Amino acid sequence: MSTPAILDRKDFDSLLGALRDRGHEVIGPRVRDGAIVYDTVDTAADLPEGWTDEHEGGHYRLKPRTDKALFGYVVGPTSWKKFLFPPQQTVFRATRVDGQLRFEPGVVDDHPRAFLGVRSCELHALAIQDKVFMAGPYADTTYQQRRESVFIIAVNCVEAGATCFCVSMDTGPAVGAGHDLALTEVINAREHYFLVEAGSNRGAELLAAVPHRGATEQEINAARGGVAQAAESMGRKLETEDIRALLLGNLDHPHWDEVADRCLSCANCTLVCPTCFCSSVEDSTSLDGGEAEHTRHWDSCFNQDFSYIAGGSVRASTASRYRQWLTHKLATWYDQFDSSGCVGCGSCITWCPVGIDITAEVAAIRASDQRRGDR
Amino acid sequence: MSAPASQPLDPMIPRQFRIEEAFAEVGSGEVYSWRLSPLDGEPLRFAPGQFNMLYQFGIGEVPISISGDAEAAGLVHTLRAVGGVTKAMQKLEAGEVIGVRGPFGTAWPVAEAEGQDLVLVAGGIGLAPLRPAVYCALRHRDRFNRVFLLYGTRQPEDILFREELEHWRAQLDLDVYVTVDRGGPGWHGNVGVVTKLIARGGFDPANTVAMACGPEVMMRFAVMALQKHGVAAERIYVSMERNMKCAIGYCGHCQYGPHFICKDGPVFRFDTLQPIFDVREL
Numbered sequence: 001m002s003t004p005a006i007l008d009r010k011d012f013d014s015l016l017g018a019l020r021d022r023g024h025e026v027i028g029p030r031v032r033d034g035a036i037v038y039d040t041v042d043t044a045a046d047l048p049e050g051w052t053d054e055h056e057g058g059h060y061r062l063k064p065r066t067d068k069a070l071f072g073y074v075v076g077p078t079s080w081k082k083f084l085f086p087p088q089q090t091v092f093r094a095t096r097v098d099g100q101l102r103f104e105p106g107v108v109d110d111h112p113r114a115f116l117g118v119r120s121c122e123l124h125a126l127a128i129q130d131k132v133f134m135a136g137p138y139a140d141t142t143y144q145q146r147r148e149s150v151f152i153i154a155v156n157c158v159e160a161g162a163t164c165f166c167v168s169m170d171t172g173p174a175v176g177a178g179h180d181l182a183l184t185e186v187i188n189a190r191e192h193y194f195l196v197e198a199g200s201n202r203g204a205e206l207l208a209a210v211p212h213r214g215a216t217e218q219e220i221n222a223a224r225g226g227v228a229q230a231a232e233s234m235g236r237k238l239e240t241e242d243i244r245a246l247l248l249g250n251l252d253h254p255h256w257d258e259v260a261d262r263c264l265s266c267a268n269c270t271l272v273c274p275t276c277f278c279s280s281v282e283d284s285t286s287l288d289g290g291e292a293e294h295t296r297h298w299d300s301c302f303n304q305d306f307s308y309i310a311g312g313s314v315r316a317s318t319a320s321r322y323r324q325w326l327t328h329k330l331a332t333w334y335d336q337f338d339s340s341g342c343v344g345c346g347s348c349i350t351w352c353p354v355g356i357d358i359t360a361e362v363a364a365i366r367a368s369d370q371r372r373g374d375r
Numbered sequence: 376m377s378a379p380a381s382q383p384l385d386p387m388i389p390r391q392f393r394i395e396e397a398f399a400e401v402g403s404g405e406v407y408s409w410r411l412s413p414l415d416g417e418p419l420r421f422a423p424g425q426f427n428m429l430y431q432f433g434i435g436e437v438p439i440s441i442s443g444d445a446e447a448a449g450l451v452h453t454l455r456a457v458g459g460v461t462k463a464m465q466k467l468e469a470g471e472v473i474g475v476r477g478p479f480g481t482a483w484p485v486a487e488a489e490g491q492d493l494v495l496v497a498g499g500i501g502l503a504p505l506r507p508a509v510y511c512a513l514r515h516r517d518r519f520n521r522v523f524l525l526y527g528t529r530q531p532e533d534i535l536f537r538e539e540l541e542h543w544r545a546q547l548d549l550d551v552y553v554t555v556d557r558g559g560p561g562w563h564g565n566v567g568v569v570t571k572l573i574a575r576g577g578f579d580p581a582n583t584v585a586m587a588c589g590p591e592v593m594m595r596f597a598v599m600a601l602q603k604h605g606v607a608a609e610r611i612y613v614s615m616e617r618n619m620k621c622a623i624g625y626c627g628h629c630q631y632g633p634h635f636i637c638k639d640g641p642v643f644r645f646d647t648l649q650p651i652f653d654v655r656e657l
């Protein structure tokens with residue numbers, strides 16, 4: 001990593017300008033409909049200055065802060081995945097010409113984007129989706145195209161949310177890798193600045209184009225202190241020791257039925273989850289029947305049709321679907337992609353209408369472990 | 376018998392194949408077969424047990440195993456009309472063009488059975504994905520000891536590839552046994568589940584490779600019967616079925632425990648599935 005630099009709050013717009021000069025659409029946090037969402041950002045005035053978000057199981061609320069921090073919130077309901085893996089996309093259009101079919105791949109909107117305000121857990125989620133979509137044997141070429149042009153400005157968390165547990169998952173709060181620039185916001189009665197560290201050559205080049213100065217040791221310590229404080233104040237904890245064996249050994253545990261009594265099978269958790277990658281396809285034809293479209297859209301293992309095969313759904317009960325979700329995230333993901341599928345962002349807890357809590361459900365199973373050893 | 380990629384760059388875009396021949400296999404076409412040829416002239420090479428995604432214009436795409444001979448020209452699929460896509464496809468006639476993506480998935484490890492007994496166990500439409508393995512064994516008959524084909528289906532009228540079965544049965548070096556769940560007038564063959572045919576034995580369990588394809592319950596009982604007969608889990612292969620939307624490992628639909636059936640399967644060595652095979656609704 002490069003020597004840390006200081007970007008003053010008053011110069012923040014020049015950072016956005018430099019990104020735009022390099023042809024990037026800047027996407028960052030904005031306040032919309034009572035939530036912080038990721039969308040196009042033109043100037044620093046678009047950022048959620050002075051706002052924070054309150055998280056609890058089944059609860060989310062924006063609240064004004066006592067200061068004017070730009071990144072004084074945690075994570076919102078929309079993760080970055082929608083930009084790289086759109087909720088809906090055309091796989092191909094088919095036309096019938098002289099008894100033959102012509103297949104036209106869907107147009108991929110891969111214009112250069114800059115993600116501003118990516119948290120450490122979200123960076124890990126991006127790395128996980130990179131593996132899912134690009135590690136093969138076949139790559140999702142549409143994801144690859146969009147991903148390649150993304151510039152990432154990460155933000156270190158200096159406050160943790162009440163549903164966060166990145167420390168348990170070893171995915172935060174300090175930004176580690178995968179970014180071009182990392183910012184740490186420092187704000188107090190006297191000053192408001194960002195400690196800036198480059199994570200790539202592209203990042204260093206961008207920083208060079210923006211007014212900045214070297215950081216003093218004191219400034220560096222203030223920033224690091226904030227991140228350490230976030231690590232200390234995690235709202236949730238998940239014991240991950242031996243977790244794969246614990247869960248796969250307890251596929252018949254009665255707790256799955258207990259969760260199912262509360263779970264609405266609404267799929268919210270999979271939609272807000274930054275690593276969930278499932279999709280389905282649909283076919284339609286134009287009114288005159290001359291053109292057909294094959295579209296791909298987000299799907300969820302909580303939907304009954306998801307596992308349909310002749311005669312019925314394999315996972316007909318809510319218990320089996322919740323079990324699929326949780327064991328995929330925390331156990332079988334290791335077999336498939338060599339990591340956990342959960343980055344501890346807490347979104348599924350916050351956005352579950354009934355507040356089902358992945359950390360609590362695992363703890364309940366751990367507390368009454370009925371392990372069968374051979375899985 | 377490796378399968379080189381004959382896919383275009385984007386694995387989600389189908390290639391065009393013309394239906395050269397469409398014919399009913401069972402009844403008035405409840406099960407039907409197609410012989411297909413590529414419009415671009417490049418043959419689709421595959422290994423027995425692999426499948427393709429077949430696309431009908433505007434209707435949809437379904438995973439279907441290849442049922443033809445891997446060492447002969449032409450691509451053959453056998454489909455049972457059960458729902459939206461497969462019923463629409465049933466109406467297609469020779470000359471029409473469909474989309475094909477593939478081949479995908481793992482293959483029956485026929486070569487592994489060389490020098491040993493080969494036991495193929497099929498239930499219902501499951502005979503179609505196993506047929507390429509039969510062709511392979513017959514083409515290279517001298518490489519195997521005894522070869523068994525044990526086939527069970529609902530009723531005599533549902534017997535798939537009947538002429539071929541009769542022809543194979545007449546061959547002295549292939550043991551073909553057919554059984555039906557329900558007999559009926561005119562049926563003088565075996566009645567009962569296919570596991571009964573396994574129990575009869577005739578193969579050397581310690582030197583047998585077995586391959587099973589059919590409904591999951593049928594495979595469950597077939598595996599139990601094979602194991603009871605002394606065939607080790609590492610010598611048994613099964614072909615699994617799950618909903619599939621992409622066939623290339625990223626739609627998530629085909630997950631079965633840690634496995635993606637589209638890329639880690641559909642053919643699995645049974646010992647890799649054993650720990651989860653008895654879990655309901657997985």
Ligand SMILES: Cc1cc2nc3c(=O)[nH]c(=O)nc-3n(C[C@H](O)[C@H](O)[C@H](O)COP(=O)(O)OP(=O)(O)OC[C@H]3O[C@@H](n4cnc5c(N)ncnc54)[C@H](O)[C@@H]3O)c2cc1C
Pocket residue numbers: 308309310311426435436437438439440441453454455456457458459460461462500503504615616617618619641
């Ligand atoms: C690897 C593999 C190989 C197969 N090989 C053959 C074959 O050789 N011959 C054959 O007749 N059938 C085969 N099948 C089953 C075949 O894919 C389904 O019968 C077909 O998808 C049904 O689609 P539908 O639209 O006609 O039925 P619908 O019931 O209308 O289907 C609704 C949805 O469920 C899915 N679906 C329904 N049944 C199945 C099923 N059994 N397996 C997977 N998805 C299903 C469909 O794709 C569709 O998305 C195979 C399945 C798999 C996974």
Ligand code: SF4
Pocket residue numbers: 269272273274275329341342343344345346347348349358
């Ligand atoms: S499972 Fe929940 S906490 Fe884990 S990454 Fe997904 S949304 Fe975040």
Ligand code: SF4
Pocket residue numbers: 270275276277278299300301302324325326328329627630
């Ligand atoms: S948890 Fe469910 S929706 Fe999410 S990736 Fe796994 S199977 Fe797909």
Ligand code: FES
Pocket residue numbers: 618619620621622623624625626627628629630635636637638
């Ligand atoms: S069929 Fe899509 S992941 Fe296997």
